Amino acid sequence: MNTSSSCSRSTYYSSLRNKIFHKASILSIDAMNQIGRTQCPEHRILNRTRTDFMARVAVIDPQTATGEAKQLLDAVQSGLGMVPNFIRVLANSPVALNAFLGLHGIAGAGVLDERTRERIALAVAEQNACQYCVSAHTAIGRKVGLDNDEMLANRRGRSLDAKAEAALIFAHALVEHTGQVSKAEFEAVRAAGHSDAEIIEIITHVAMNIFTNLLGKATEVEIDFPKVELNTAA
Incomplete structure (x- = not known):
């Protein structure tokens, strides 16, 4: 194994976790649950009930993911305290997920409030x-x-x-x-x-x-x- 390459990727994923981490104050499970308890008729928020659901593509489980997908999903989990289904679907292509997370992190650090x-x-x-x-x-x-x-x-x-x-x-x-x-x-x-x-x-x-x-x-x-x-x- 190339030690310098391994260290470089480790540093990258650590940096990615840090970029995602600041989002945790914006979106968290507690916040989602609070919104779910707010029955707001103007927004027509529906109770979350489980129904039979067949995904068109695999929804990657962070617990069983491997390789780069696993590292990226772990970074999201570390930052947000959860891994939304959207991210799990995107993890079918670690390259696509990596690109999205990179752009999302950069865009979130811009001048727009x-x-x-x-x-x-x-x-x-x-x-x-x-x-x-x-x-x-x-x-x-x-x-x-x-x-x-x-x-x-x-x-x-x-x-x-x-x-x-x-x-x-x-x-x-x-x-x-x-x-x-x-x-x-x-x-x-x-x-x-x-x-x-x-x-x-x-x-x-x-x-x-x-x-x-x-x-x-x-x-x-x-x-x-x-x-x-x-x-x-x-």
Whole structure:
């Protein structure tokens, strides 16, 4: 075995655990359970009942995973205290999971505030009719301080915060036109106070959330968050 290579990979996974760890204050099992106990009619949160479920792809069990998949799943478990089904499905390809976790960690360290990032995630998930992602980001959104009315508005591409709403309108245009936004749409988000760095990060978060929406819908991954019904059907 190459000792330096082994040490390098060990350092990498340790760094990955640290990047994920700061998310633990945003999303935890206790937080999810608290949300599940809050019967909010506006969000139509459903009781989590177990039904027969047949996954389209394997849902990797962290306890029986091996190799790089095992190391990545252990890093997520160490950071979050849980491994969501979405991550378990993604672990079928350790390369894909590694890439997602890397991008997610970098994007989360940018200039956009965490509430705006969650607003974007909710808006894109609703626009793409991904129930898994709407459910997950409703849980995370509440944890970062978004209330029910704000999250419902976010899912419609609106916000009580004017600057955040400009980001959501821009995000909607990016999804609707697959990136071909108009000069006026670009100028509008800038006029609302978003810097070039923030605009690039809005595009990054839209792209990242489109990926999670596609994966969640294509695999029909079982929702392991308090379920939230979609406002629209796709």
